[in-house]
Amino acid sequence: MSDRYIDFANSSLGHRLVAAIGLPSPVRLERWQAGRLRPVEGALLLGGGALVSKVQAFANRLTDAIYTYGTETSTWIPGHGPKLKAVVFDASDLQHTDQLKQLREFFQPLLKNLDNSAHLVILGRAPENLSDPFAASAQRALEGFSRSLAKELRNGGVLQLLYVGDGAEDQLEGALRFFLSPKSAYISGQVIRLEACTTPVEDWTRPLAGRKALVTGAARGIGASIAETLARDGAEVILLDVPQAKADLDALAARLGARTVALDICAEDAGNQLIEHLPEGLDILVHNAGITRDKTLANMTPEYWDAVLAVNLNAPQVLTQALLDSGTLHDNARVVLLASISGIAGNRGQTNYAASKAGLIGLAQAWAPLLKERGISINAVAPGFIETQMTAHIPFALREAGRRMSSLGQGGLPQDVAEAVAWLGQPGSGAVSGQALRVCGQSLLGA
Ligand SMILES: NC(=O)c1ccc[n+]([C@@H]2O[C@H](COP(=O)([O-])OP(=O)(O)OC[C@H]3O[C@@H](n4cnc5c(N)ncnc54)[C@H](O)[C@@H]3O)[C@@H](O)[C@H]2O)c1
Structure with missing residues (x-):
């Protein structure tokens, strides 16, 4: 059944009225349309630790607009670069409380530069697999951070935390094709654990072919x-x-x-x-x-x-x-x-x-x-x-x-x-x- 309030809140009169009296103003979420090929239609910003190189290996299959903070060729500058449709931050290297400030430093400048229905993903390591209690604590902190930031996103933005297990790096493409695309439009604030898996997808346009x-x-x-x-x-x-x-x-x-x-x-x-x-x-x-x-x-x-x-x-x-x-x-x-x-x-x-x-x-x-x-x-x-x-x-x-x-x-x-x-x-x-x-x-x- 249809949600008439969304129709109203997105009309020009409704939009002003809803804002004036402080009612919730849900936006129409962008969803996957038949015939679409690329998971991300727009700019993808990558940042953080060592797993970024794993993502870079297939990022051009996600979108052709890939940015990082501070490299020469494709630097993204807040307020000057394009609006961001997708963001991946690798926090798997964070091992101490001190290092958690990297989360604020990375995300704060981009929050006012997100496109509608932006998809954000944080990568980490599952705390239960870490022997150092301080590292485990830092990685567990990612959960509170990501669930809270997900609640602060506007305009249909969503955010997930993926804990990447040993050997699971090879499965990042499938997970990011889902979590950075409109296929996951109604999922937010989730924590998912990836483990190693030996059965790859052969054809991304028909990932279930033959099944x-x-x-x-x-x-x-x-x-x-x-x-x-x-x-x-x-x-x-x-x-x-x-x-x-x-x-x-x-x-x-x-x-x-x-x-x-x-x-x-x-x-x-x-x-x-x-x-x-x-x-x-x-x-x-x-x-x-x-x-x-x-x-x-x-x-x-x-x-x-x-x-x-x-x-x-x-x-x-x-x-x-x-x-x-x-x-x-x-x-x-x-x-x-x-x-x-x-x-x-x-x-x-x-x-x-x-x-x-x-x-x-x-x-x-x-x-x-x-x-x-x-x-x-x-x-x-x-x-x-x-x-x-x-x-x-x-x-x-x-x-x-x-x-x-x-x-x-x-x-x-x-x-x-x-x-x-x-x-x-x-x-x-x-x-x-x-x-x-x-x-x-x-x-x-x-x-
Ligand atoms: N709609 C929601 O918001 C919502 C939320 C949470 C979970 N779910 C779950 O998602 C699933 C689908 O929900 P839906 O909203 O599409 O429900 P629905 O009632 O529209 O459809 C359920 C289908 O299950 C079939 N079914 C029921 N009993 C059966 C039986 N004994 N043998 C074979 N088929 C049987 C019905 O004939 C019907 O076609 C359900 O398991 C539901 O509990 C739905």
């Missing part, structure tokens, strides 16, 4: 958008939804040239049925199907409780186990579980839903090390307020609060969640596993 992907709950909403995005990126997509949604499923399948499976994921023999439908195996498994049955716990019926836990948590567990045991899920497969920020922050009236979504995050964390040997990654994507039929049914006041209570001051689109899933589905994204990636515009709810 078979199953999306559950694909008939509408976020699931339909995920299916479209995986197909755009070259995957052969199989769409699953309940038999009652078969008409919508067939219509989408016709558009995407996809196959369909009409199946209730909670059916007794769902595992076997699914295996029969996937004789050639599977490379990407997206557990998107989910339901809400909201009541405060005092009024929660057993039926409401059971239905939500069965669809949202038990079915992904049972089906993933069946696909693993049968060998249907290939080595180096990518599994993505649709969680929710409710599962991180909790939400009144959603004890059942939040339990199921937190359980999914726990599942990703627990399964990741066990599946590592086979090169399989498993992650949760936790959307915040996304404009779908699910959120259209939320009462008006709560819906408005859900939209505005984030750094970006608006709800996300199904496309925003779909882009995150598609990135995690890439061969090179085996660098990320056991993590929960929030797609929530840096919602004020939760960590």
